[in-house]
Amino acid sequence: MINSILTYLKTPVKAAPLAVFRVLFGSLMLYTTLRFVLQGWVDKYYVQPQFNFKYYGFEFVESLGEYTYLLYVVSFIAALGITLGYKYRLSAILFFLSFTYCELIDKTYYLNHYYFVSIISLLLIFLPANSYFSIDAKKNKRIAFSMIPRYSIFAIQFMLSIVYFYAGLAKINSEWLLEAMPLKIWLPSRYDLPVLGDLFQMEWMHYVMSWSGMLYDLSIPFLLFYKRTRLLAFILVVVFHIMTRVLFPIGIFPYVMICSTLIFFDASFHEKIIRFLRKIFRIKPQQEVSILNWIPTLKNKLIAGFFILFFSFQLIFPFRHLLYPDELFWTEEGYRFSWRVMLMEKGGYVQFKVVNPENGKWFYVENYEFLTEYQQKQMRIQPDFILEFAHYLEDYYKQKGIDDPEIYVNSFIALNGRLSKRYINPDIDLTEFEDTWQHKEWILPFDETIYGF
Numbered sequence: 001m002i003n004s005i006l007t008y009l010k011t012p013v014k015a016a017p018l019a020v021f022r023v024l025f026g027s028l029m030l031y032t033t034l035r036f037v038l039q040g041w042v043d044k045y046y047v048q049p050q051f052n053f054k055y056y057g058f059e060f061v062e063s064l065g066e067y068t069y070l071l072y073v074v075s076f077i078a079a080l081g082i083t084l085g086y087k088y089r090l091s092a093i094l095f096f097l098s099f100t101y102c103e104l105i106d107k108t109y110y111l112n113h114y115y116f117v118s119i120i121s122l123l124l125i126f127l128p129a130n131s132y133f134s135i136d137a138k139k140n141k142r143i144a145f146s147m148i149p150r151y152s153i154f155a156i157q158f159m160l161s162i163v164y165f166y167a168g169l170a171k172i173n174s175e176w177l178l179e180a181m182p183l184k185i186w187l188p189s190r191y192d193l194p195v196l197g198d199l200f201q202m203e204w205m206h207y208v209m210s211w212s213g214m215l216y217d218l219s220i221p222f223l224l225f226y227k228r229t230r231l232l233a234f235i236l237v238v239v240f241h242i243m244t245r246v247l248f249p250i251g252i253f254p255y256v257m258i259c260s261t262l263i264f265f266d267a268s269f270h271e272k273i274i275r276f277l278r279k280i281f282r283i284k285p286q287q288e289v290s291i292l293n294w295i296p297t298l299k300n301k302l303i304a305g306f307f308i309l310f311f312s313f314q315l316i317f318p319f320r321h322l323l324y325p326d327e328l329f330w331t332e333e334g335y336r337f338s339w340r341v342m343l344m345e346k347g348g349y350v351q352f353k354v355v356n357p358e359n360g361k362w363f364y365v366e367n368y369e370f371l372t373e374y375q376q377k378q379m380r381i382q383p384d385f386i387l388e389f390a391h392y393l394e395d396y397y398k399q400k401g402i403d404d405p406e407i408y409v410n411s412f413i414a415l416n417g418r419l420s421k422r423y424i425n426p427d428i429d430l431t432e433f434e435d436t437w438q439h440k441e442w443i444l445p446f447d448e449t450i451y452g453f
Helices: 002-010 016-038 041-047 065-084 088-105 112-125 135-139 151-170 174-178 183-190 203-225 227-247 253-264 267-281 298-323 373-379 383-399
Strands: 012-014 147-149 346-355 362-364 406-415
Touching: 002 151, 012 267, 016 041, 016 065, 016 088, 016 112, 016 151, 016 253, 016 267, 041 065, 065 088, 088 112, 112 151, 112 253, 112 298, 147 151, 151 203, 151 253, 151 298, 174 203, 183 203, 183 227, 203 227, 203 253, 227 253, 346 383, 373 383, 383 406
Parallel strands: none
Antiparallel strands: 012 147, 346 362, 346 406
């Protein structure tokens, strides 16, 4: 069986699907990079805040302030290089590093599609996406190939399948399927939509949307791989993501997924796209029929090892929440980087109390003096944010003359329409705890069970 899989992955196939994916991905990254700057989000998210919430293990990633614009310039130029297939390997590396660095500056702005962009740009570094329909291939015939090993295309297809299938698995839970939560909260607010606005007021519609969303995510990878259902699957992809874009403000994610799923189509479809682009931009066709065979060199073995480690991580890491006690939606331990997309509605209240242990005097902190509005919103519902901000306050008030201040939290959370419940143990001095992979015992128990993955 292993030999059959290896033979399948090494078999040469036409390079057109990967070339089209490169052009579309690069073009979308050009757009999103430019959009981030023009919308003023670089200034709002990375320049104005005086404090940034760090990802565990990446605390060394510092904000560059005004120099963050330089990272976006690098990202833009690198995205252009990816699109054109010019200095492709260098462009892919620079885009991955610059884009990912920006995302690591502050976890306040974590979104699944930013994570998706980072890991796809990482994959592209190791794929021969410039071997066909690229400036590199035109200038250097030694890297010009019209056929490449199948794994070069399958790697992208498999990553997309993981994203969809794991998103579907995450929806198999009692909140989503049996309570239609949180769609039961969100959909009625879209009463202004023509036709759909009235339907979204109906409870049965909330269940239809919940169940169809789960079934869509679970089935779409298989429908895309199977040739007879591929066109139907793509129509479903377009309808689903356009509907998602209409209902929820999630940026370019719908467009990225729509364009990405084109890679499942046969090479003849992509060759038509390339012929169209050649005609528009008056590019001469690449006449040579050359084949890039997989040869067991040290370089290729190392790349194969990378793919094995990469996909092993992607398959296993999203299930790390199973190692933690209590409810995932409540503690959010293991929630990020697991393709759990819009599964819950949480609202919170958090108030920090600073105590001077020398004289017992205390006071409450005005969070807005340190954090932006969006940072406050995210902090109210995520325990690692609360802990990190407590340590920031500890350092801040040490500089103000309080020796070893104690930080206590008065915190309440409302999950999926429930009445709010106390979230953090108010008698715990959070400065006594550091963020780790271990369970945060200072989070009060949920005392309910949400069944599912």
